Amino acid sequence: MDIEMGGEFMFGSEAKKVPESDIVMTSRVRMARNINEYPFPVRMDFDQSIFIINRIKEIIFSNESTSPKDFLYFELQKLNNIEKLVLVEKHLISKELMDNRRLGAAIISKDEKISIMINEEDHLRIQAMFPGMQLDEALDLCNRTDDIISEKIEYAYDEKIGYLTSCPTNIGTGIRASVMLHLPAITMSGYLKGILEACGKIGVTVRGLYGENTEALGNMFQVSNQVTLGQTEEEVVYNIKNITKQITNQERALRDDLYKQNTFMFEDKVFRSLGILKNARVLTSEESHKLLSDVRLGIDMGIIKDIEIKTINELMAIIQPGSLQVLLPNSSGQLERDVGRAEIIRKKLNKLKE
Amino acid sequence: MDIEMGGEFMFGSEAKKVPESDIVMTSRVRMARNINEYPFPVRMDFDQSIFIINRIKEIIFSNESTSPKDFLYFELQKLNNIEKLVLVEKHLISKELMDNRRLGAAIISKDEKISIMINEEDHLRIQAMFPGMQLDEALDLCNRTDDIISEKIEYAYDEKIGYLTSCPTNIGTGIRASVMLHLPAITMSGYLKGILEACGKIGVTVRGLYGENTEALGNMFQVSNQVTLGQTEEEVVYNIKNITKQITNQERALRDDLYKQNTFMFEDKVFRSLGILKNARVLTSEESHKLLSDVRLGIDMGIIKDIEIKTINELMAIIQPGSLQVLLPNSSGQLERDVGRAEIIRKKLNKLKE
Numbered sequence A, B: 001m002d003i004e005m006g007g008e009f010m011f012g013s014e015a016k017k018v019p020e021s022d023i024v025m026t027s028r029v030r031m032a033r034n035i036n037e038y039p040f041p042v043r044m045d046f047d048q049s050i051f052i053i054n055r056i057k058e059i060i061f062s063n064e065s066t067s068p069k070d071f072l073y074f075e076l077q078k079l080n081n082i083e084k085l086v087l088v089e090k091h092l093i094s095k096e097l098m099d100n101r102r103l104g105a106a107i108i109s110k111d112e113k114i115s116i117m118i119n120e121e122d123h124l125r126i127q128a129m130f131p132g133m134q135l136d137e138a139l140d141l142c143n144r145t146d147d148i149i150s151e152k153i154e155y156a157y158d159e160k161i162g163y164l165t166s167c168p169t170n171i172g173t174g175i176r177a178s179v180m181l182h183l184p185a186i187t188m189s190g191y192l193k194g195i196l197e198a199c200g201k202i203g204v205t206v207r208g209l210y211g212e213n214t215e216a217l218g219n220m221f222q223v224s225n226q227v228t229l230g231q232t233e234e235e236v237v238y239n240i241k242n243i244t245k246q247i248t249n250q251e252r253a254l255r256d257d258l259y260k261q262n263t264f265m266f267e268d269k270v271f272r273s274l275g276i277l278k279n280a281r282v283l284t285s286e287e288s289h290k291l292l293s294d295v296r297l298g299i300d301m302g303i304i305k306d307i308e309i310k311t312i313n314e315l316m317a318i319i320q321p322g323s324l325q326v327l328l329p330n331s332s333g334q335l336e337r338d339v340g341r342a343e344i345i346r347k348k349l350n351k352l353k354e
Helices: A046-062 A081-089 A095-099 A135-150 A184-189 A192-201 A233-261 A263-279 A285-300 A309-318 A321-327 A334-349 B046-062 B081-089 B095-099 B135-150 B184-189 B192-201 B233-261 B263-279 B285-300 B309-318 B321-327 B334-349
Strands: A024-033 A071-075 A105-109 A114-118 A124-131 A175-182 A204-207 A220-225 B024-033 B071-075 B105-109 B114-118 B124-131 B175-182 B204-207 B220-225
Touching: A024 A135, A024 A233, A046 A071, A046 A105, A046 A114, A046 A135, A081 A095, A081 A321, A114 A135, A124 A135, A135 A175, A135 A233, A175 A233, A175 A285, A184 A192, A184 A233, A184 A285, A192 A204, A192 A233, A204 A233, A220 A233, A233 A263, A263 A285, A263 A334, A263 B263, A263 B334, A285 A309, A285 A334, A309 A321, A309 A334, A321 A334, A334 B263, B024 B135, B024 B233, B046 B071, B046 B105, B046 B114, B046 B135, B081 B095, B081 B321, B114 B135, B124 B135, B135 B175, B135 B233, B175 B233, B175 B285, B184 B192, B184 B233, B184 B285, B192 B204, B192 B233, B204 B233, B220 B233, B233 B263, B263 B285, B263 B334, B285 B309, B285 B334, B309 B321, B309 B334, B321 B334
Parallel strands: none
Antiparallel strands: A024 A124, A024 A175, A071 A105, A105 A114, A114 A124, A175 A220, A204 A220, B024 B124, B024 B175, B071 B105, B105 B114, B114 B124, B175 B220, B204 B220
């Protein structure tokens, strides 16, 4: 597999310059599209599946405005479980595409900004992903990719309703805009429940790191729109930007409050977490995420000065189960993985050679 | 006060060469003596107290075999509470001498090996203290100091019973031999209760860091003889050496077992404690002792290689309440002291300049 570990591009050198990157990890826009006159994937036969994969592959790799060498093509059936898991952890494919038994594929730009899933729930799921708060940029790139495809193929589209999709919740614009937010102060202060309720009332969903029904590892929360009908793409993005602005403002105010109210205890918590990460010999995934969340907060607040946010973002990416197994191919049991995880984190934070 | 902080001599450069210093912190022998024809301190008047103090002072500071400039003289009434507490923490005077309202004094050799308390429970308490397992050396030095005094003054002594003392438990040889042991593995494994019971049956007492009724901070235990009657001085010392040998053997075997059985978890515990000490911004005395105990164990076991046992011993000494207040004269509240304590430990372990 040619996808790099650690997401150097997404979480790497650009992370410092991107807007709101103290709280907003990534911005994503994805569009659900289906080819006219073909059944939805769940009802497709083998030949139809193959046809759609090949047609989209042909469009992307022969397009004049994009260079074929900028894209990678993956047939899901040819990837092993770890490779698929890594793509899920990098938010380049969905859990659904990983798990389904149909003929599926993904076309992913090497910079990981564009990802096109083929034969997931819909024929196409076009995704654009940017670091920090860059939903407008993501919408724009998603639209341009969508245009390249729609020039060559006719989508299932109804003048009144909009794009037709397999699941009614995606009908209309077929758009989902989402941001991944780091909310340690809101979590610590116990305000999370209130925010979840407020978001639910205005059609916005808040979930854990990997989408629906997943836990909020390391205080990371994904905020996205629930419905796609009755709003323009721009309205959907505007709403998510708006609620994100309110949440990030609250998170920043709470961080400042907590720090001012109990400076020593705040610094103590942040530095203890750093000390444990730099020294522990056994670290579970869950504890690592918790400690890395504290350290990220410490860096954002200017308390920890000698570690770059980039390093923490990279660690958050590579300690995930799939990515970790790529780095530790010979570790078999849970303890071995926890020992390996601790070693990777320790060496990285102590700037030792691996 | 001319006593140095940190006990450089006792815990300093010699610590590595001394016997059994992985487990035995110090060896102490003290002898209870009273001057003939004078009432015990509890019944003395002012003039008698003064006479005894001056007489002993004269003997020590005019003795030909010892140099007057090797000794320091302290009148307890002229010391402030912090200075007295520091002497207690360094095991140079007892809590009793610190707390009692009689005219008391102490003559302490600058190397802190000899300490003579005057007008504590008995007229004289002569103590010799050495690092590691050096009870024979302590007994020898105690005897030589005792000889210097007994040449010039007549002790209360009965041919049949031996030395007469204020409390009957000290009658006879008047000797108490004690060792301070670091027993983390015995504590962790839950064998402590059994050892306490076994010791009790053979007339040996096991107590916390500062003697009777004190907690075992940082897994430190003081092992000493209960009775002084019916045994020679050599027998008392032999017994304590013997039981200490058994306890240290068990401690070492348990350390090896624990390490072999769960190497990663053992190393994890030790290094996490080091990581917290190196990074925490708030540390209570109790937590510091616990963490330092883990780190000392890690050094003894060869797991932590870049920190000297000397550094840990020094830290154990200076983070005690009195010593800490000397280092942090302006800290008023508990939080301020915990912050100051964390800073001292952090700088020392990170080898930063203070």
